[in-house]
Amino acid sequence: MEDVKLLSEDQVRQFKRDGLLIVRNFYDIEKDIFPIQRAIYNLISILIRKYNLDIKQKPFTAATFDSGYQELIAHDRKIGGEVYDAVKQIPAFFRVCAHQKNDLVMKQLRETDMPGIAAGGYGIRINNPNEERFRAEWHQEYPSQLRSLDGIVLWSPLVEVTKELGPVQFCIGSHVEGPVPVYTKDPENPDKKGAYGLILKGKDELIRKYPASSPLTSPGDVVLVDFLTLHASGHNVSNRSLWSMQLRYFNFREPGGIRYSWCGSYAAGVDFTKIHPELVAD
Numbered sequence: 001m002e003d004v005k006l007l008s009e010d011q012v013r014q015f016k017r018d019g020l021l022i023v024r025n026f027y028d029i030e031k032d033i034f035p036i037q038r039a040i041y042n043l044i045s046i047l048i049r050k051y052n053l054d055i056k057q058k059p060f061t062a063a064t065f066d067s068g069y070q071e072l073i074a075h076d077r078k079i080g081g082e083v084y085d086a087v088k089q090i091p092a093f094f095r096v097c098a099h100q101k102n103d104l105v106m107k108q109l110r111e112t113d114m115p116g117i118a119a120g121g122y123g124i125r126i127n128n129p130n131e132e133r134f135r136a137e138w139h140q141e142y143p144s145q146l147r148s149l150d151g152i153v154l155w156s157p158l159v160e161v162t163k164e165l166g167p168v169q170f171c172i173g174s175h176v177e178g179p180v181p182v183y184t185k186d187p188e189n190p191d192k193k194g195a196y197g198l199i200l201k202g203k204d205e206l207i208r209k210y211p212a213s214s215p216l217t218s219p220g221d222v223v224l225v226d227f228l229t230l231h232a233s234g235h236n237v238s239n240r241s242l243w244s245m246q247l248r249y250f251n252f253r254e255p256g257g258i259r260y261s262w263c264g265s266y267a268a269g270v271d272f273t274k275i276h277p278e279l280v281a282d
Contacts, residue, residue: 007021018229019170020223021224022221024220027220029219029220033220051072051079053072080128084124084126102247106152110152116147121248121264121267122246127242129236129240141153141229141231142179143276144198145265146262146275149227149254154246156219157244161215168223168232169234170225172211173211174229182200184198186199207230
């Protein structure tokens with residue numbers, strides 16, 4: 001499979017033009033997705049027993065894998081943090097993180113023989129209903145991840161995404177702006193720290209320049225996103241959390257990444273402003 005090109009020439013051109021590409025049925029539901037959903041269901045069950053809560057989970061199916069989670073966080077929001085930290089340690093999720101298909105599309109889109117997986121740049125995001133604190137504002141992935149400019153996010157849902165769940169919003173073609181300077185603190189949301197607190201300089205003007213897209217996707221689909229494409233979390237107004245996987249790949253051969261030794265950003269304890277002082281607008 002090493003030399004297989006999974007994407008058509010039209011898809012490669014679309015990614016380079018839009019900074020975004022949706023690939024339907026990229027992952028195998030039975031082999032790749034179902035084991036992750038089953039493990040999440042079991043983790044929720046373990047925490048229900050740990051806290052001796054009177055929560056009845058529905059029988060497990062692919063559609064009910066998060067049964068009991070809303071009741072858990074309604075009882076104590078901090079338990080949601082336990083779930084968030086635990087799910088990223090599921091072996092089946094690690095297998096998807098290092099899936100050979102990820103490797104192949106990264107090689108094809110970035111024309112490299114040396115893709116890398118961003119350490120600490122993978123996880124399962126849980127966008128809870130009507131929760132603003134952890135909702136990501138308009139941003140580029142690069143300042144919060146670094147590694148290299150030639151980065152790609154592989155975003156894949158674990159639930160059927162509806163408008164009510166708040167699908168991710170993208171500015172199509174905005175990657176052509178290059179790295180955009182940022183303010184490092186959000187005065188309107190002082191409780192947002194690190195990457196969550198970054199505000200794009202000229203944000204409103206930027207997002208008006210480009211057509212917006214909020215694609216509705218299904219488990220098994222993947223959205224390939226350039227590290228420089230402007231995007232933001234949607235607003236979840238449903239009664240269920242939006243569960244999604246984020247995997248981040250980068251190009252070891254990109255000169256900037258070589259210069260700073262492919263280091264990470266906030267999650268790796270690195271001060272982004274020391275690596276790129278020219279991108280600080282404060």
